[in-house]
Amino acid sequence: MKKMMMVLAATVFGLVLVESASAQSDNATQNVTLAVNAVYKIATSGNPGAMTITTGTAGTDALTSVTDNATTYSITQNFANTVKITASLDSPLASGYTLKIDLASSKGTSAGSVDISNATSGSAVDVVTAIHVGADAGQGIGYTFSALASAGTLSSTSKTVTLTLTN
Secondary structure (H helix, E strand, C coil), rough: CCCHHHHHHHHHHHHHHHHHHHHCCCCCCCCCCCCCCCEEEEEECCCCCCCCCCCCCCCCEECCCCEEEEEEEEEEEECCCCCEEEECCCCCCCCEEEEEEEECCCCCCCCCCCCCCCCCCHEEEEEEEECCCEEEEEEEEEEEEEEEECCCCCCCCCCCCEEEEEE
């Protein structure tokens, strides 16, 4: 009996040691500093096709305009609800020629069809305003090119349209 008590006491003591050893822990801590800066990103799906006016109506100075709705744009912004998109050309069009742009938007207010014929970097025009925080992907870009017969012909010329996401 005494031997059995010693074995039982040794077993209990061993369990207490095992439990005591497994209850110990070792910790390390770190401080992590987090921040998110203002992000403004805009991208287009490519370039519109060539826009060539080829016809008009007899007796009318305004030739038949052409359109292109083949491209889209996407934005991401986390700054504020006052962000907007402006549009400008690298140089103005000559008198009698008109280029309009129309940007769709599910996050802001589209200005509809906006004349950018004389909008340069110093005089960019608003095309979408009040854009909410978040992303707006695959939104349509529409271009309309028109001309007056009295303006004459226009050799193939390339214009760079700059869309700027800004507050």
